[in-house]
Amino acid sequence: MVDGEKGLDDEPRDTYRVAYIVHFLLGAGSLVPWNSLITAVDYFGYLYPEKHVEKTFTVAYMSCSVLVLFVMMSCGFCTTRLSYRLRMNLGFAMFIASVMASPIIDWTWKKGERDENVSYILTVGSVVLCGLADGLVGGSLIGSAGKLPKQYMQAVFAGTASSGVIVSVLRITTKASLPQTPQGLRASAHFYFIVSSTILFCCFLCNNLLYKLPVMQHHNKLLFRDEPLCSTTRIWEVGKKIRWPASAITMIYTVTLSIFPGFIAENLKSRLLQSWYPIMLITVYNISDFVGKSLTALYLWQSIKNATWACVARLLFYPLFSACLRGPEWLRTEIPVVVLTFLLGLTNGYLTSVLMIMAPKSVPAAEAELAAILMVAFLGVGLVSGSVLGWVWLI
Known part of the structure; x- marks a missing residue:
């Protein structure tokens, strides 16, 4: 502990608060997929009018997220098999794939042309993938931020709180900018998912930028000297x-x-x-x-x-x-x-x-x-x- 305190005293300066901003973005990015799915309720309601989309999505997403979180804890949160950086990169890649799955399914599986149940199952499968990614990213991000100075944990939670507002404004903008017709609804939703995926890709890049910052390299030296947190x-x-x-x-x-x-x-x-x-x-x-x-x-x-x-x-x-x-x-x-x-x-x-x-x-x-x-x-x-x-x- 003395080494850790000494290390914090010698901490390099976070120039322009870049590390703080990146943690804020990663926090926001961790909930952008979920908020994107639930805010597109009008779009999914049009595609699957006979399905309880929001309730099904919620159960599928949350169950998978919690499952991954408990697996990570039971295996030791600070796992040595997958580095934090790899887990985050994998999680954001899964996020992008799951968010883009909805417009891709719609493009290739046009309403009324094929069995609606099959496309619905594929959509729910993308939600399951998104939930698994959430557990991976959320658990890794909070575990890492917990070992850093408190301002980084605050940045993560501030980011998660802002993601819902950002996505809601994005959905309102895309919906209002196109005609209120079935074709306009689909086009606005597709654009909305593409922009959400772009945000996630920026988070993916920021996650890899984070480790090139001197302040984070300093903290990582201290981070990996610690013993694993978890035992039963x-x-x-x-x-x-x-x-x-x-x-x-x-x-x-x-x-x-x-x-x-x-x-x-x-x-x-x-x-x-x-x-x-x-x-x-x-x-x-x-x-x-x-x-x-x-x-x-x-x-x-x-x-x-x-x-x-x-x-x-x-x-x-x-x-x-x-x-x-x-x-x-x-x-x-x-x-x-x-x-x-x-x-x-x-x-x-x-x-x-x-x-x-x-x-x-x-x-x-x-x-x-x-x-x-x-x-x-x-x-x-x-x-x-x-x-x-x-x-x-x-x-």
Whole structure:
């Protein structure tokens, strides 16, 4: 530890904050594929009108992502078989392939010409590939950033929060720029996926640029001298210490993913906004989630206990959104739904940031990184649980 502190004292200067910016971009890039898939709800709804696209995508993506994350942890997070750089490059290559799969399938498998079920299965397969890449990139990125000075972890989370806003603005721009016809819808979606893939390719290049920066070369010398984080005994011990914030983060994403994006995109309708309605709601959620995650820079809730109770209180979203679906006529209008969606994203972003910041601080410094990785794993459990519970709305 003394060597590490001495190394940090001798750390080269991050000129123009390039390393920080690259970590921000990598954080954003890690969620661009997922946000690209869910924000194109109008496009997939047109291609597969009889399928529950958003709910199916959510279960397929989240399950595969969490599976990879737990495999990485069980095998030792700091694996020696695949370097961090190789894992990231492989993950972003898988991201690009999965995002481009949708327009390629559409180009070669035109609607109505062949069996729609086959093209749908291929599309879901691309979502599975995307989920596997997410587990690989997300787990590697957070594990690496956890060993670096705290500003790099902050950059990663700031990037993930911004990705939803970036993709939503991109989808609105591409959709509005072309005629509101089936042909215009497909063309706008294809352009949207191509731009998203270009962003991912830039992240791929940035990931390889990162290791040529003097500041990162300095940190990597310290990074690879460390012992692997994970053993079953140590995971269990740290897990017991953070059981309350871990349970809370699971509850946050169980509630959120059971409502967003599936319920919001498929179950709620608007005669006024029509196909724009789910896109608008997803954009409102992404903006409020970004605002919530940014608020911790102004005020950080210091009590894990109070934050946990706040997570329990979010269960109230279930009856409130149910009322928007089956309640009085005035509750089934756009304004109450938009307000509830904003609050869903705001509380999700803020409480996630509070728990992810406070949980590692509740354990000794030597266990802080493992605590952060375990929090991500429990977050993933919430994602899968919520995506499965989202099907209950069909009852």
